[in-house]
Amino acid sequence: MxxxxxxxxxxxxxxxxxxxxxxxxxxxxxxxxxxxxxxxxxxxxFTEHRLQTLVSLVAPPKWAAAxxxxxxxxxxxxxxxxxxxxxxxxxxxxxxxxxxxxxxxxxxxxxxxxxxxVLTPVADMETVNTELLLADLETLHKRTIKIKKLIRGGDKKLIDTLKIIERIEMALDQGQPARSVPLLTGEEARILKELDLLTAxxxxxxxxxxxxxxxxxxxxxxxxxxxxxxxxxxxxxxxxxxxxxxxxxxxxxxxxxxxxxxxxxxxxxxxxxxxxxxLKLIVFYTIVGQAVRSWIIPENTAARKAAGRIHTDMEKGFIKAEVLAYDTLISAGSWSDARQEGFIRQEGKHYLVQDGDIVLFRFNV
Ligand SMILES: Nc1nc2c(ncn2[C@@H]2O[C@H](COP(=O)(O)OP(=O)(O)O)[C@@H](O)[C@H]2O)c(=O)[nH]1
Ligand SMILES: [Mg+2]
CATH class of the missing domain: 3.40.50.300 (P-loop containing nucleotide triphosphate hydrolases)
Known part of the structure; x- marks a missing residue:
C-alpha cells in the first residue's frame, strides 16, 4: 500500500x-x-522536522523517511x-x-x-478539467447501460448506485467535478469510490x-x-x-x-x-534495531493494520503495540528512559494510531 x-x-x-x-x-x-x-x-x-529530530536524538546507523x-x-x-x-x-x-x-x-x-x-492559465485549467469531465461522463454512460440491464434482471441493490450516478452526471453536465457532489452516507461515498472517476x-x-x-x-x-x-x-x-x-x-x-x-x-x-x-495521512515512527523510520498511514488506522504497513507478517502475527507519543519521547530523552518512567503504553489491535506515535510492534512469527 x-x-x-x-x-x-x-x-x-x-x-x-x-x-x-x-x-x-x-x-x-x-x-x-x-x-x-x-x-x-x-x-x-516526506521530510519533516520530527524525523530529523529523532534521527539526531537516536543517531541510528540507518534511517529513512516514508x-x-x-x-x-x-x-x-x-x-x-x-x-x-x-x-x-x-x-x-x-x-x-x-x-x-x-x-x-x-x-x-x-x-x-x-x-x-499565449499564456492563458485559467483557460488551460479548464481544458484539462474538461477532458477529465468528459472521460467521467463516458465512464458513467457505460456504467449506466450495464447497471440498467442488471436492474432489469432483478438486481435491485443497484438502484442506489444508479441514483448516485444520476446526481454525479448532473454535476458533470454543469461543469462541476464529481468531488463537488455532496454525499450523505458512507454507503454513497463507497459507491462513488467504486465508480473510479477522475474528477472524484x-x-x-x-x-x-x-x-x-x-x-x-x-x-x-x-x-x-x-x-x-x-x-x-x-x-x-x-x-x-x-x-x-x-x-x-x-x-x-x-x-x-x-x-x-x-x-x-x-x-x-x-x-x-x-x-x-x-490525503488525510498521518505519520508514525519505528525505532527498531539499527533504524529509525517514518511510515505514512491514513488517519484512523488501527494498530494491527498499521503493522501491516511495515510487513504483512507483523499484521498477521500481531500481539500488541507499545506506544509512546513523540513529545513524550523527546522530553524523556530516550525510549529506555521513557520505559523506566512508565510512559510507554500497551495498546491492542483496535488502537487508532495517532500522528507522531512512536510504535514498537510485538508479533508472533
Ligand atoms: N522560464 C521557465 N521555464 C520553465 C519552467 N519550468 C519549466 N520550464 C521549461 O519549460 C520547458 C518544458 O518543461 P517540461 O518540464 O519538459 O514540461 P512538460 O511537458 O510539462 O513535462 C523546459 O524547457 C523547461 O526548462 C519555469 O519555471 N520557468
Ligand atoms: Mg514532460
Missing part, C-alpha cells in the same frame, strides 16, 4: 522539470537510496477523452493515482512554446511561475489562486526551473540560495507536505 500523486497538465507546463527536481531531492533525504521506480514514477521522501510516489503523467491535450494524442494512456495512468497535481504554466519563456500560443480525486493546483514571481503575486498566479479557491481546491506556487537548479546543489549551497531568494522552505517539501495533508 502506497500513495501516489499524479503530476498532470498540458504539455510544456513544467511537469517533467518538477518531477525531476522532486526525484533529485530524494537522493539526500535518507541513508537508503530512493530510486526511480520507472522512468516516470519515483518515491519522494515516501509518497509521484508520477509524471504524459501531457494532456484537447480531445484526450476521445483518445487524441496519448489520450487513453494518459487517462489510464491518472486513474491509478490518489491525488492530482495539476501544473499550470504561468511562466513566460519565448523558447518554450505554449500549446495554445483530490486536486492540488500548482502554478509554475517565473523566477521573479515566487509568491505568485502576478495576475496569472492570482487568477489560478482565485479559481482554486472557488473550487475549494488547494493551491501552491513554485518555479520549476529554479527548483530544478536548487535540487542539483549540495545542501549548504541550497540553504544559502533559498535565503537569497527568501524561500522559507523548499517548495518541493511544501508540495509533498500538502499532498500528505490533503
Amino acid at each position: 502506497g500513495f501516489t500523486a499524479g503530476i498532470i497538465g498540458l504539455p510544456n507546463v513544467g511537469k517533467t522539470t518538477i518531477f525531476n527536481a522532486l526525484t533529485a531531492v530524494g537522493a539526500e533525504a535518507s541513508s537508503y537510496p530512493f530510486c526511480t521506480i520507472e522512468p516516470n514514477t519515483a518515491r519522494v521522501p 515516501t509518497i510516489q509521484f508520477m509524471d503523467v504524459a501531457g494532456l491535450v484537447k480531445g484526450a477523452s476521445k483518445g487524441e494524442g496519448l489520450g487513453n494512456q494518459f487517462l489510464g495512468h491518472i486513474r491509478t493515482v490518489d491525488i492530482l497535481i495539476h501544473v499550470v504554466r504561468c511562466f513566460e519563456n519565448s523558447k518554450v512554446a505554449h500549446v495554445e500560443g 480525486k483530490e486536486v492540488l493546483y500548482l502554478a509554475n511561475v517565473d523566477e521573479g514571481d515566487l509568491q505568485g503575486q502576478s495576475s496569472l498566479g492570482q487568477q489560478i489562486q482565485q479559481q482554486a479557491l472557488e473550487e475549494g481546491a488547494e493551491f501552491l506556487t513554485l518555479c520549476g526551473d529554479l527548483e530544478a537548479s536548487i535540487s542539483e546543489m549540495d545542501p549548504e549551497e541550497q540553504d544559502q540560495f533559498r535565503q537569497e531568494y527568501t524561500l522559507s522552505a523548499s517548495s518541493l517539501e511544501r508540495l509533498v507536505a500538502t499532498v500528505v495533508s490533503k
